[in-house]
Amino acid sequence: MKREKSIELLNMAVNDELLAVHQYMYFHFRCDDMGFDLVSSLFKRVAIQEMMHVEQLAERILFLKGEVDMKVTGEVLKLTNVKDMLEQAVKMETETVDAYNKWANECAAHADSVSKKLFETLTAEEEVHQDQFETELDNLEKFGDHYLALQSIERSKSVAMGTPAE
Numbered sequence: 001m002k003r004e005k006s007i008e009l010l011n012m013a014v015n016d017e018l019l020a021v022h023q024y025m026y027f028h029f030r031c032d033d034m035g036f037d038l039v040s041s042l043f044k045r046v047a048i049q050e051m052m053h054v055e056q057l058a059e060r061i062l063f064l065k066g067e068v069d070m071k072v073t074g075e076v077l078k079l080t081n082v083k084d085m086l087e088q089a090v091k092m093e094t095e096t097v098d099a100y101n102k103w104a105n106e107c108a109a110h111a112d113s114v115s116k117k118l119f120e121t122l123t124a125e126e127e128v129h130q131d132q133f134e135t136e137l138d139n140l141e142k143f144g145d146h147y148l149a150l151q152s153i154e155r156s157k158s159v160a161m162g163t164p165a166e
């Protein structure tokens with residue numbers, strides 16, 4: 001097994017996951033501020049799942065006697081339009097799925113079946129995220145701004161009743 005190559009790929013994934021955490025938390029904050037609770041909650045939930053991916057990747061890197069590189073290269077996009085946010089999220093998840101499939105094959109080529117399996121597992125989870133974002137994007141395209149307005153109205157009703165939404 002060529003540990004160095006696996007460690008390199010795993011650290012590339014750590015970077016991607018950390019950038020996704022930052023991006024999705026930014027989207028969560030923006031959507032929450034606009035009162036779009038359902039979309040906000042989705043971004044927050046996915047960000048937390050991406051943090052768990054970082055942990056799994058880091059554990060594997062340390063097992064391989066590597067150093068976990070926690071720097072994030074890339075920039076958080078300051079998008080404020082929900083449709084743009086969802087399109088960006090779909091793009092990010094699609095790129096991640098493609099990369100993880102490729103990296104799983106590279107790990108297999110270097111006789112590292114455990115890292116291969118980790119990338120395959122993460123790929124399946126990223127596909128779920130991709131599907132969730134695509135579903136929200138479809139809802140937004142199908143129902144237009146009414147979809148977001150209903151979320152905002154629900155929050156307003158909850159606040160008026162003294163039971164703010166979570």
